[in-house]
Amino acid sequence: MTTLIRAARPWGGELSDVTIVADESGGRISAVEKHDPTRPASQGTTVVEGRGRLLLPSFSDVHVHLDSTRIGLPFREHTGGPGVWAMMMNDRLNWRKAEVPLVDRVRDTLGRMIARGTTRVRSYAQVDVDCRLERFDAVMAAKEHFKDQADVEIIAFPQAGLLREEGSPALLEEALRAGATVMGGIDPCTLDRDPVRHLDIVFGLAEKYQVPVDIHLHEPGELGVFSTDLILERTRALGMQGKVTMSHAYQLGSVNEATTRRLIEAFAELDVSLASVAPGSVGVAGQLPIPLLSEAGVRLGLGQDGQRDYWSPYGNTDMLDRTWQLAFTHGFRQDQLIEHCYAIASIGGASILDPGATRLKGTAHRPGVDVGDPAELLLLEGGTVTSAVMDRGTDRTVLHRGKVVADQLQLL
Incomplete structure (x- = not known):
């Protein structure tokens, strides 16, 4: 199984397309590429629309x-x-x-x-x-x-x-x-x-x-x-x-x-x-x-x-x-x-x-949405991460092991 998150901003960065592939752990990020509005999704790929939202670790x-x-x-x-x-x-x-x-x-x-x-x-x-x-x-x-x-x-x-x-x-x-x-x-x-x-x-x-x-x-x-x-x-x-x-x-x-x-x-x-x-x-x-x-x-x-x-x-x-x-x-x-x-x-x-998982290396370290990271992810509205924390909006999409499990505060 493959999932494509289209037009999202990892940690508030540039607009990107993020590909997730299934593995023995359930799903990992396999690619983070600059957003291409003409990018085709291969057959069988699940497409999740980022709509310019922040892409953050869940x-x-x-x-x-x-x-x-x-x-x-x-x-x-x-x-x-x-x-x-x-x-x-x-x-x-x-x-x-x-x-x-x-x-x-x-x-x-x-x-x-x-x-x-x-x-x-x-x-x-x-x-x-x-x-x-x-x-x-x-x-x-x-x-x-x-x-x-x-x-x-x-x-x-x-x-x-x-x-x-x-x-x-x-x-x-x-x-x-x-x-x-x-x-x-x-x-x-x-x-x-x-x-x-x-x-x-x-x-x-x-x-x-x-x-x-x-x-x-x-x-x-x-x-x-x-x-x-x-x-x-x-x-x-x-x-x-x-x-x-x-x-x-x-x-x-x-x-x-x-x-x-x-x-x-x-x-x-x-x-x-x-x-x-x-x-x-x-x-x-x-x-x-x-x-x-x-x-x-x-x-x-x-x-x-x-x-x-x-x-x-x-x-x-x-x-x-x-x-x-x-x-x-x-x-x-x-x-x-x-x-x-x-x-x-x-x-x-x-x-x-999981003590073997990625650890924070300082107050400026922003892991969790890079190639190889587990696909435990949250799409969240906000101009910046700080504004998202301040505003705490409801436009959210939740992914667990690369699959959407909730959207707009509702379980799927």
Whole structure:
């Protein structure tokens, strides 16, 4: 199969015709040529009209909680209390009472994400003594439903910790046996209050099932740095370079400049990646600087986090909105830095899902639409990439593995 995208502008450059051919991975770009309005399409070629739109790599949402979504449901009063445990208990008390069954909510939310341009996803699935594998099963069902429209990884996630409730580690292991491909962890000090035992379980299960690790870290300041150093120590000792992601971690830059640089150098040395959700007022001043992370070669991705759920009313399935939020919360105004936020939301996340994929090499690097690149693509209206991030238009066409899977915010 061959697909021709006619008259599109890769990363806002000159008008081009882009050819995609099928291969064992599903589809790759085979040619990027100056647009020729008389160019014929060979027999059997699918033609996609670019209409002068931007051609960009599609989004990679690498931090989303599909299992808690209330997208499409009426707004409800926010009833959560402060802190992770109080918020988790609020979720536990309410998630079964939603107007629509969980499996339908998860499937609808993932479908909306794909329709808006996300074709690569890493979702958390809460596993604990209350829900057991029910929430994991709902995410797994959505993954299977959309297997031809997006690639989805599922994290076995101990939202309630691993030590507070008896039987939690066994349930996490059951999820890994059932198809989870990432082992999760969360706040080793403040939630479980025993970072050594917590991380022993997380890394022990990851090593046993040969899966990567993704750890939520909300812990502040020096305490967050302490937990991070323990994670780095295990990464080095177990030879898990390239297999560990720190999510949130929005206070690691709050201690002092020397600590910030030390951590960035350690992330680069051990190939530990970071996943941001572009937090608002909480933690903005303490985030690790994006330009320094990029300069050091640290992989950084972006995600929606929860979406209009029992934790927060924010989130709307649109990674273009979250890209705007990443630029806004960091105070970026220069085009290069705003475009870099788009690169983080697409190629940056893709390199977290596949450490062997193309990595961003600096704030001016714009990969993803060159010959040899996977055909995970988004056609998007806009005069420039920056204007597209600011305007967040709806004229979009989404390609996964070289095939159109959504157009005008509708799944095909």
